[in-house]
Amino acid sequence: MKKSVFLATLTLTASAAVFSGAVSANEVFDKNCASCHKGGGNIMNPAKTLMKDSLDKNGVATVDAVKAIVTNGKAPMPAFKASLDEKQIESVSAYVIEQAGKGWK
Template sequence: MRRLLGLVALCFAFIFGSLSLGSAPAYAADIAHGAQVFSANCVACHMGGGNVVNGERTLKAEALDAYLADYSAGHEAAIAYQVTNGKNAMPAFGGKLSDTDIADVASYVEDMSAKGWS
């Protein structure tokens, strides 16, 4: 009986291990956490997806496409690059925020831009 239980346990471990390895989801950023990071670090200049420094460079989809390098190749990656490195009047947050914070805020910005910031 003990041997049979061991064999059953081994089968379950193999099956569940195979399923988890074969169908592991890609890393999904935490949009809710991104909203918190945005509120704490970005909203002063980008409330409602706007831009108080330069009104043309908003966080709306058309502006992101026009002003961010490589936006068409990867939306969240382009936003994360901008947040990490800054540019012109925008400060770099790479030394202030963790990689996870930046990935989450990039996902939040992309999600909100797709919704028209409404």
């Protein structure tokens, strides 16, 4: 019994250590996206912001649609498939949709 409790504790500790080293979606956004999209805006094209109504209007109001743009880019936005891994792309895309739903508050 003691051995299984020790192994479970060791496993949880290792998982927590790995998780704590992960970068949050907010951090990925701040590092890679905020220079153009701070607060859900768009300095390159103010008509195509990350606000919910704009995402809806432009047909990118789903996580999958945002993932496609983050992954492959869409001029003038560069592709991030070489600099972000799949988990980061997934999490930052979900973050964009979540923040759009909150009005970027």
